[in-house]
Amino acid sequence: MTKLKACLAGKCLSLAKQIRREIVSMHAVSRNSHVGSSLSVADILVALYFCVMKTNANNCGDKKRDRLLLSKGHASSALYAVLAKRGFFPKKLLSDYCVDRGKLPGHATINCVPGVEVSTGSLGHGLSIGAGLALAAKHDKNKSRVFVILSDGECQEGSVWEAAMFASQHKLDNLISVIDYNKLQGFGKTKDVVGLEPFGKKWAAFGWQVKEVDGHDMAKIIKILESVPFVVKKPSVIIAHTVKGKGVSFMEDSLAWHYKSPGPDELKIALRELA
Amino acid sequence: MRSAFINTLIKLARKDKRIFLLTGDLGFSVLEGFRDEFPDRFINMGVAEANMIGVAAGLALSGKVVFVYSIVPFVTLRCLEQIRNDVCYQQLQVRIIGVGAGLSYGTSGATHYSLEDIAVMRAISNLSVVCPGDPLETEMALKESLSYAGPLYIRLGKGHDPLVYRKLEGFKIGKAISLRYGKDIAIISTGNMLPNANQAASLLKKQGVDVRLISMHTVKPIDKKTIIDIAKKTKAIFTVEEHNLIGGLGSAVAEVLAEQPAKVYFKRIAVTETFFKTIGSQDYLRSKFGLDANGICKTIIKGMRKIRHG
Structure with a gap:
């Protein structure tokens, strides 16, 4: 790895820590669920918004922008925090997250703040919308790319596989899905509920080029995301192995923190761990 | 109404490059004209209606006016949540075209009847529901659909529906x-x-x-x-x-x-x-x-x- 890249990864790691501090604070104020899901996807979002994607915070409608669809819409606090940090809107708006008269819903909602591309929340919708965006870009000879972040539990939805088949049939190499594979879903371990393995082989069988990565190794995430499409004329999928609640010791790999939100004392500990 | 639909859509698509037509693997002997004239704006989505609506939403987010076509229950009930969240919540210019209104597919059995669609679609915010009464109303609804803001559900009969009007002027969505x-x-x-x-x-x-x-x-x-x-x-x-x-x-x-x-x-x-x-x-x-x-x-x-x- 070149010095520059190492430096970039280091910068992103520190940004991710700041994002995680925002996330736990937002959940502490709002007492909203899904803090663990947001913490698990934070590194991926930072890598995308600060290193990989072409975005334009001053012009959200820029036709040449790359698009990010958070199909696992319940991790919206992470997306809002990253967008604010990237300059899409003032940071003070983050206090609007999941509170009375708030404008930032617990599930990402189109244009609730600049930069949110689609409304999600019900799982299994994002990849189809992403395929439509990717198809339009191809049709319009627009080089912009579409990144769709899915959760592992979400891949139990049949519509994900409808979209997967469609994307490879239409050779959408401008469509990249990233799976936040944190191994926990709403009411149990993914492998105990409806297991996904052999997960990579499933995607490969559906015509996607697959790579796996440690979803918290910033340098590796950036490197892999920068190398898409992995193969010309094929959609790319990155299976990112993550830990739910990553960064806060008592939230890590815990089903309870899919639902719980930190109280004042827990927030203090969390912020200390993320210092 | 099917032929009024496709003939009108072909005419409109010649002038308006935003128009896309997606079908859930239906439309044999109906949609060929559009497919052959605009191959890059016609997609047979296969038997996957949920994905069809999601893809339509993605295309509409990119500025396209997207017509999705199938038999009523498949293009309404099967993919209802995609219609609600992807299309209506985001207020997109997707035009859901359901064919086989009511008992059109009488001998096919109840899976093919459309007897709940108006009720269900009517309940979704932002979605307008248009049920043309004859081929001329179909043509008029289609023409207006290009400039109509927000999503539309258009419920058609089948082939060979009789003409009721000799000519029809002043048709407007929302006006009886x-x-x-x-x-x-x-x-x-x-x-x-x-x-x-x-x-x-x-x-x-x-x-x-x-x-x-x-x-x-x-x-x-x-x-x-x-x-x-x-x-x-x-x-x-x-x-x-x-x-x-x-x-x-x-x-x-x-x-x-x-x-x-x-x-x-x-x-x-x-x-x-x-x-x-x-x-x-x-x-x-x-x-x-x-x-x-x-x-x-x-x-x-x-x-x-x-x-x-x-």
């Missing part, structure tokens, strides 16, 4: 059309019931009943003004639809009537069940449920007797 101006009773019809309602009006005329006939091609947003106007001017209102009794045109009209002061006799003429034991042609099933011209006529005469006997 008066075809007859009688003063005794009113028939409000939607969708492919229009020819039968019109025939029933002729039969009634022979019996001395003067009918105000309304084509309520747009069930949502419903034309309240026209309903309130006829409630004041006629003694009885009958709604006619090839749809379940619950939640369709009849319910929409009843909602308006219940909240306005004029007292008027009101009766819904619709299909009273969905999962019936005998199948048959559309005409057979229509007569079974009193939706042929004679049946409509009989229900109306019966209703009028009730008014007379108080």
Whole structure:
């Protein structure tokens, strides 16, 4: 790895820590669920918004922008925090997250703040919308790319596989899905509920080029995301192995923190761990 | 209505490059003309309706006007949440085209009937519901759909629906059309019931009943003004639809009537069940449920007797 890249990864790691501090604070104020899901996807979002994607915070409608669809819409606090940090809107708006008269819903909602591309929340919708965006870009000879972040539990939805088949049939190499594979879903371990393995082989069988990565190794995430499409004329999928609640010791790999939100004392500990 | 739909869409697509047509693997001997002329704007999505609606939303987010085509239950109920979240929540220019209104696929059985779609689609915010009454209304609705803001559900009959109008001017989504101006009773019809309602009006005329006939091609947003106007001017209102009794045109009209002061006799003429034991042609099933011209006529005469006997 070149010095520059190492430096970039280091910068992103520190940004991710700041994002995680925002996330736990937002959940502490709002007492909203899904803090663990947001913490698990934070590194991926930072890598995308600060290193990989072409975005334009001053012009959200820029036709040449790359698009990010958070199909696992319940991790919206992470997306809002990253967008604010990237300059899409003032940071003070983050206090609007999941509170009375708030404008930032617990599930990402189109244009609730600049930069949110689609409304999600019900799982299994994002990849189809992403395929439509990717198809339009191809049709319009627009080089912009579409990144769709899915959760592992979400891949139990049949519509994900409808979209997967469609994307490879239409050779959408401008469509990249990233799976936040944190191994926990709403009411149990993914492998105990409806297991996904052999997960990579499933995607490969559906015509996607697959790579796996440690979803918290910033340098590796950036490197892999920068190398898409992995193969010309094929959609790319990155299976990112993550830990739910990553960064806060008592939230890590815990089903309870899919639902719980930190109280004042827990927030203090969390912020200390993320210092 | 199918051929009116595709012929109009082809003409529009020649001028408007935003138009895309997606189908859920249906449209044999209907959609070929569009496919052959605009191969890069036609996609057979395969048998995957949820994905079809999601992809349509993605295309619409990129500025396309997207028509999605399938048989009614498959393009409404099967992918309902995609319609609600991806299309309506985001207020996108997706035009959902359902073919086979009501009992069009009579012998196919209940899986292919569309008897709940108006009720269900009507309940979704931002979605307008248009049920053209004949090929000309279909053509007009299609033309207006290009400039109409927000999502649309357009419910079509099948092939060979009879023409009701010789010519049609001033069609507007959301504005009912008066075809007859009688003063005794009113028939409000939607969708492919229009020819039968019109025939029933002729039969009634022979019996001395003067009918105000309304084509309520747009069930949502419903034309309240026209309903309130006829409630004041006629003694009885009958709604006619090839749809379940619950939640369709009849319910929409009843909602308006219940909240306005004029007292008027009101009766819904619709299909009273969905999962019936005998199948048959559309005409057979229509007569079974009193939706042929004679049946409509009989229900109306019966209703009028009730008014007379108080």
